[in-house]
Amino acid sequence: MKIYTGGGDQGRTSLFSGERVFKAHARIDAYGDVDELNSVLGALAAALPVQAAEIGPKITGLQADLMKVGAWLATSPGSPALAEIEALTTADAAALEAAIDQLDADLPPLRSFILPGGHPAAAWAHMARTVCRRAERRVVGLADAAGDPSRQDHYAWLLVYLNRLSDYLFVLARYLNHVTGIPDRMWQK
């Protein structure tokens, strides 16, 4: 099966809601970052140590969530096409909070900034966290540009979810170093 059509060869692409926009459009930047985050999570999953095998299904679930996030971002506020997309809910953010608390319970207290790195899976988790923060900033920009509060609401759940997801990825990075016996490197001023 061919996966190319050439319809975007002149720099435009179609949103899920039908609009044709330049590929440099802020909305494309936003879901492009989410796409990148999903790819980094794939690398993270591939690097998981056996000591953290139970994290694998969680990563798969996050990747599925991000497909929904991307579809939502690819759809303009107010479009009838939104009815075709399943949005995440506060329960998904709450599940992330529970996962953060569970991982954090095993970790030593954090007393200073840490340098990203350690086990390869932890390094990927840090990379995912930073891409997640970039995606979050893009969504903040979209919400800000939306102007009308009712249109800003379109992004409300995304901002909560991405904020919580980056927190989860930070704690996950520490957890992966912890279970593999690699101490976090503290920032020395």
Place this chain on the structure above:
Amino acid sequence: MNSGLAPPTNGSTEVYAVRLLKRRRLDGGTFEFTLSRPDGFSFRAGQRIRFEHPTGERDYSLVNGPAAAELQVCVRIVQDGQFTPRLARAAIHSRFDISGPHGYFIFQPATRPAVFVASGTGIAPFVAMARSGVRGFRLLHGARTADGLYYQAELRAAAAGYVACLSKAAAAAAAPPDAFAGRVTAYLAAHLAPGAYDFYLCGRSEMIRDVTLLVDRRFPASLVYSEIFF
């Protein structure tokens, strides 16, 4: 889709057993197949079913509306293909496994005029939309010859405007008197007034690409919804 970030699938992973009930030849190489409709199988006009076959998955848009008692698909037989020749030869009451419904090619009511563009068996979802009550659309129905204008009478009755676009020049003489001699892109470039439309495109990737690029140039404020037949 080549965006790298497709919408999440809306199709059930459940596999249903269906039976082939009827086969009707539409032209030399294309058939309409009627299948039994499984209990609890619901869909919306414009969606696809997926044949889950040992040789691989094959997606086909449903031709009928959601209220129909059966399922119908329109299939061009690929002579050296692995699946369609078997479908063409299958005995009535043969069993096939399907999943679905799949896809998001759903009519979205809007104030902009709707322009449907189909080529070949890409007419299928538009037939389903017409059968589910969608009206007021303009349809550009592309085919090589008049034989390929499947469901023409039904679509003419439902459309606010119907144009048969026949790409094989010699065929135009035997075509409907109001047929356009040329591809759908040529018609759009020369005869559709500039403006903002909702375009719905279904057909082969080359047609989708050509129409999409034309829309970018000539109708840039328009929306484009596409369903590609690979």
